[in-house]
Amino acid sequence: MVKKVNTEQFQNEAKKAPVAVVDFNATWCGPCRMLAPVLENISEKYADKVSFYSVDVDESPLLAMEYRVNSVPCLVLLKNGQFVDQSIGFRPEPQLTAWIDGNL
Amino acid sequence: MERYDIAIIGTGPAGVSAALTAKNRNKSILLLGSRQMSEKVAKAHEIRNYPGLPFVKGEDLAAAFRSQLEQMEIPVTEQRIGAVYAMGDYFALQAGEEMLEARTVILATGVVMAKTLPGEEQYLGRGVSYCATCDAPLYRGRTAIVIGYSPREEAEAAFLAGVCSKVTYFPMYKDETNLPESVEVIRETPEEILKQETGLAVKTAAGEYAADGVFVLREAVAPSQLVPGLETDGAHVKVNRRMETNLPGLFACGDLTGTPYQYVKAAGEGNVAAISAAAYIDKKAKE
Numbered sequence: 466m467v468k469k470v471n472t473e474q475f476q477n478e479a480k481k482a483p484v485a486v487v488d489f490n491a492t493w494c495g496p497c498r499m500l501a502p503v504l505e506n507i508s509e510k511y512a513d514k515v516s517f518y519s520v521d522v523d524e525s526p527l528l529a530m531e532y533r534v535n536s537v538p539c540l541v542l543l544k545n546g547q548f549v550d551q552s553i554g555f556r557p558e559p560q561l562t563a564w565i566d567g568n569l
Numbered sequence: 570m571e572r573y574d575i576a577i578i579g580t581g582p583a584g585v586s587a588a589l590t591a592k593n594r595n596k597s598i599l600l601l602g603s604r605q606m607s608e609k610v611a612k613a614h615e616i617r618n619y620p621g622l623p624f625v626k627g628e629d630l631a632a633a634f635r636s637q638l639e640q641m642e643i644p645v646t647e648q649r650i651g652a653v654y655a656m657g658d659y660f661a662l663q664a665g666e667e668m669l670e671a672r673t674v675i676l677a678t679g680v681v682m683a684k685t686l687p688g689e690e691q692y693l694g695r696g697v698s699y700c701a702t703c704d705a706p707l708y709r710g711r712t713a714i715v716i717g718y719s720p721r722e723e724a725e726a727a728f729l730a731g732v733c734s735k736v737t738y739f740p741m742y743k744d745e746t747n748l749p750e751s752v753e754v755i756r757e758t759p760e761e762i763l764k765q766e767t768g769l770a771v772k773t774a775a776g777e778y779a780a781d782g783v784f785v786l787r788e789a790v791a792p793s794q795l796v797p798g799l800e801t802d803g804a805h806v807k808v809n810r811r812m813e814t815n816l817p818g819l820f821a822c823g824d825l826t827g828t829p830y831q832y833v834k835a836a837g838e839g840n841v842a843a844i845s846a847a848a849y850i851d852k853k854a855k856e
Binding site: 493494496522553554555 | 655
């Protein structure tokens with residue numbers, strides 16, 4: 466499951482997860498809508514090792530600024546709250562799982 | 570929404586040949602392109618090596634394509650596809666605000682020789698954007714530079730002007746510009762996109778222009794930009810002998826796959842791509 470979080474939940478949950486993938490997106494962004502079901506699918510497969518979150522950049526602009534999100538969708542991978550890597554734009558599932566695996 | 574068996578993008582010899590073959594295999598087809606077929610074909614003076622059509626004029630070949638499609642009852646849908654997304658078991662094709670769906674996609678768009686600026690690909694998504702209407706809200710109250718390759722892009726610059734604190738426009742053409750007064754027009758040639766302490770800068774022979782975002786807007790879309798995740802080799806899409814790309818269910822044919830840029834080679838590859846797509850659908854159906 467990909468959990469939608471606000472800024473406070475992000476601090477309390479995503480930043481404390483051992484491994485978190487955070488999807489920065491916006492309601493007006495076409496590629497974001499296409500990425501969401503792909504990420505949902507991946508989240509089921511990685512349920513035991515990675516936590517997945519979704520952040521709306523319009524609702525949480527400060528978080529978007531903190532992680533220098535200049536284009537959406539933008540996936541940010543965190544380990545124990547520390548920034549590890551980012552993936553910009555839509556990517557097919559096999560490439561995203563390879564990206565996650567490469568950062569585990 | 571109807572999910573087509575095969576969406577074919579392009580109406581040159583490769584796309585037309587793929588459509589005819591797919592129709593013969595009883596697949597439902599969405600053929601996207603122009604009812605004028607291909608501009609490149611229509612402008613060809615004379616083609617001397619197309620079997621069965623000796624010394625055919627380009628415009629006559631285009632007319633023959635059109636008539637053969639009509640006889641086979643294959644309509645041409647005139648919609649510009651902005652992006653193709655590999656969703657797993659199907660593809661989503663973005664046509665303006667609309668999303669079209671197909672089990673397989675055949676790319677037959679021809680080749681576009683769009684040279685990117687130094688720094689452009691490096692900072693894509695990190696300040697460089699190809700779509701003003703997509704990313705504009707991220708630049709609310711900030712500064713933007715638009716490099717527009719055709720007057721059509723002025724609408725995107727005007728849209729940004731309503732959101733950004735300042736917009737600077739570099740027209741890459743000679744026509745007069747028609748933009749809101751707040752947009753500054755600079756007639757210099759961008760040479761490079763540079764990273765600065767905050768944001769980016771566009772470098773010209775005369776100097777450097779800083780902005781938070783740089784929008785590069787071209788008519789021609791590179792294949793890797795059209796299909797996120799597609800493996801390319803320069804301007805060409807990587808394929809094997811079955812015209813398969815690195816994305817299962819997505820095929821490419823014609824000039825897009827590389828030289829020689831010959832009509833008869835394109836038509837042959839279109840045929841192979843359609844047969845491969847049909848085989849892929851049949852195999853999936855059995856699973």
